[in-house]
Amino acid sequence: MNDMAELGVYVMVSASPDNDAYYGKYRYSTITKKLSCSGKVSSGDGAKTVDQTETCYPALLLEYGKKIIQNFAQYDNTLGVVVANEIMQADLTAASCVKAYVADLKNWMTVNGKKIRILPLAYAAADSSNDEVSNADDYHVMKVQGLLCGDKMTNGMMSESIDIYLINEYRWCPDSTFAEAYQRYIDMAQGIPIVVAFGEYGCKTSSATPRDWGMVPYMYQEPSKTKEFTAVWSGGLAYSYGEAKLAKDSLFPMFTGGSTDFLSTPSSKATTDYTNLKAMFAKYSGYTDDAEWTDSTKCSWKPTVETKTQSTNKLATKYGWIVSSCSASNLKIASTDSWTCSSREGVVCTDDGDTCDVALSKAVGTTQEDICGTYEVTSGGGTCETTSDCGGNGQCKESNGTMSCSCLSCYTGTDCSVKDISTCATLSSSDTAPQKIFVGIGVFLGVMAVVFIALGVAAAKKKAETDRLAQQVKAGGNTQTTAASL
Numbered sequence: 001m002n003d004m005a006e007l008g009v010y011v012m013v014s015a016s017p018d019n020d021a022y023y024g025k026y027r028y029s030t031i032t033k034k035l036s037c038s039g040k041v042s043s044g045d046g047a048k049t050v051d052q053t054e055t056c057y058p059a060l061l062l063e064y065g066k067k068i069i070q071n072f073a074q075y076d077n078t079l080g081v082v083v084a085n086e087i088m089q090a091d092l093t094a095a096s097c098v099k100a101y102v103a104d105l106k107n108w109m110t111v112n113g114k115k116i117r118i119l120p121l122a123y124a125a126a127d128s129s130n131d132e133v134s135n136a137d138d139y140h141v142m143k144v145q146g147l148l149c150g151d152k153m154t155n156g157m158m159s160e161s162i163d164i165y166l167i168n169e170y171r172w173c174p175d176s177t178f179a180e181a182y183q184r185y186i187d188m189a190q191g192i193p194i195v196v197a198f199g200e201y202g203c204k205t206s207s208a209t210p211r212d213w214g215m216v217p218y219m220y221q222e223p224s225k226t227k228e229f230t231a232v233w234s235g236g237l238a239y240s241y242g243e244a245k246l247a248k249d250s251l252f253p254m255f256t257g258g259s260t261d262f263l264s265t266p267s268s269k270a271t272t273d274y275t276n277l278k279a280m281f282a283k284y285s286g287y288t289d290d291a292e293w294t295d296s297t298k299c300s301w302k303p304t305v306e307t308k309t310q311s312t313n314k315l316a317t318k319y320g321w322i323v324s325s326c327s328a329s330n331l332k333i334a335s336t337d338s339w340t341c342s343s344r345e346g347v348v349c350t351d352d353g354d355t356c357d358v359a360l361s362k363a364v365g366t367t368q369e370d371i372c373g374t375y376e377v378t379s380g381g382g383t384c385e386t387t388s389d390c391g392g393n394g395q396c397k398e399s400n401g402t403m404s405c406s407c408l409s410c411y412t413g414t415d416c417s418v419k420d421i422s423t424c425a426t427l428s429s430s431d432t433a434p435q436k437i438f439v440g441i442g443v444f445l446g447v448m449a450v451v452f453i454a455l456g457v458a459a460a461k462k463k464a465e466t467d468r469l470a471q472q473v474k475a476g477g478n479t480q481t482t483a484a485s486l
Contacts, residue, residue: 001075010079012122012237013072015065015105018245022263029060031084037096037341057097057341059349063356065105070358073116074365080120080164081105082199088143089126092333095146096341098123099326102147103160104345107413108358110159113368113375115360118157122164123147124199127171132333137188140167141315142331144192146339149326150383153193156302159382159414165192166199169236172215173203182218182229189232191309193321198236202273204251210272213238216280222287231306235286238277242267299372325385343391343417357419380407382414391417 004011017023017030035056065083072078083105084098102121109118125143129136144165151161172181189196198219204211223231240252244262254274258267293301309316319330326339349356369375382389382405384396390405394416397406407416 001072001077005075005077010077011072011075012079012082013068014085015068015081015083016085017061017064023064026060026064029058029064031061031087031094031097031101032056033087033089033094035097036093036336037100037338055097056094057100057344059344059347060356061101062104062344062347063349063358065101066108066358069105069109069116069119070360070364073119076366078119080122082122082124082166083162085124085199086126086168087123089128090130092143092146092337092339095143096338099147099149099161099339100341100343102162103415104343104417106158106160107343107345107415107418109368110378111413111418112360113377115363115367117364117366117371118368120163120195122166122199123162124166124168127167127169130333137184137313138315140165140188141313142333144194145315145319145321145323146326146331148194148321149323149328149331149339150385150389151322152383153302153322154381155300158194159378162194164195164197166197166236168200168239169198170201170203172201173205174209174212176203176214178218178227178229182215183227186227186229186232187310187312190307190313191305191316191321192232193305195234196232197234200239201236202239202252202277204273207251210276213277213280216277217284220281220284220286222289228307230287299368324383327385340389342388343415345391345413345417346419377412378414379412380405380414380416382416384415389415391415393417393419 001011017026019027019030021027033056035054037055037057065081069081072081083102087094087098102123105121106118109116123143125140127136127140129139133139133142147165148158148161151158153159157163167185169185171185201215201219202211202213218226218229219233219235221230223229238254240246240250240254242255243250243253243258243260244267246253246260248260253267254271254277255267255269256271257265257269259265291301291303309321311317315330319328323331331337331339346355346357348354363370367375380390380394384390384403384405387394387396390396390407391411391413393411394405394407396403405414405416407413410419412418
């Protein structure tokens with residue numbers, strides 16, 4: 001990372017482990033496309049698969065994501081974190097798990113803002129459609145709406161949602177034109193409130209024909225030279241660097257001569273694809289667009305959305321990009337689709353019954369407080385429909401016409417899902433703590449004194465009646481009548 005920083009290279013790191021022995025206990029703890037948040041599946045013979053049968057969001061995944069952030073937040077050239085890749089390629093079965101994973105990571109970073117930098121989170125989407133939504137552009141809009149639903153932007157950042165939506169783009173192939181490949185992207189994404197970019201680009205259809213990267217001039221110049229493409233889109237990642245994790249006959253490596261094993265010999269022989277891309281980058285270097293924030297506004301500023309949602313984008317025009325309710329019917333393809341899933345914060349994730357929290361004992365690199373000068377940990381405030389949306393540790397209350405989470409003591413985060421012991425000790429560290437404690441004890445003792453006096457009076461009355469009854473028995477009186485009067 002330090003070597004890349006010296007070269008001016010920024011990195012998008014993945015927070016989704018692969019099914020490979022390299023990842024150890026995390027190899028099966030990834031978001032699975034065909035599982036829902038609470039569903040259960042079995043293999044053909046009825047035997048369940050390891051760690052992937054109960055849910056598309058295993059609790060162990062949250063520990064992995066936190067550790068990735070902990071390890072890479074120390075580097076200032078970490079651009080962001082990709083939480084998942086092409087999970088919703090065919091349908092929305094696992095959509096709620098992607099959204100919940102993002103929310104859990106966002107809340108954890110937010111609570112630890114004095115010790116860590118809040119890294120932008122991204123989702124990488126396949127440029128696909130399906131039987132129910134035949135237009136890939138409409139499907140992208142639906143996925144963005146679902147990933148942002150029920151949230152709000154605070155101080156220039158989404159509180160619990162993705163900050164970047166990436167599309168793995170292969171529309172611009174050899175001999176393509178801007179009108180054929182990219183005009184639809186502009187029409188689809190105008191007015192979007194978050195960053196949108198390409199997670200992959202560089203279509204190739206034949207090994208005999210090198211890529212000429214004809215899309216590059218439209219991706220890295222000022223908007224006036226790109227038909228306004230760069231007023232909406234923020235570049236992308238050319239695919240692919242080497243042969244690791246690819247088939248031997250893959251058309252995409254820009255470097256060859258290495259192993260398909262990502263832990264073995266790296267690819268180092270440059271192809272014509274690479275030299276062509278390098279030449280295009282040299283000719284069309286990225287333009288600069290200085291932000292308008294100041295020292296006092298850099299942590300509350302957000303860029304103005306220069307474009308407006310087009311009328312051809314019917315879904316965003318009708319419902320907006322940030323839909324207030326995640327249960328809205330327009331966010332579903334199948335009736336069983338859902339965008340809500342319970343937090344995995346504090347959930348048991350080991351065979352020993354332990355949770356998998358990642359505690360930060362000290363600051364990790366540049367912190368959010370370092371950037372902003374001051375930082376206040378958010379407690380509650382996340383949008384909600386019911387109390388169940390508040391992590392089980394808060395209440396959904398109405399304030400100023402909107403419903404938001406209010407956290408119980410010892411819990412924090414926008415959805416009250418993160419346990420924070422330090423908030424439990426707030427009283428003891430207060431200058432007025434002794435006064436408050438003794439006043440509380442005094443009130444308690446006063447109440448208990450009244451209770452004991454009342455009990456004493458009642459006991460005295462009972463004793464008097466009992467003594468009178470005993471005297472009547474000794475005198476041979478009517479015990480039945482006397483007892484009935486008690």
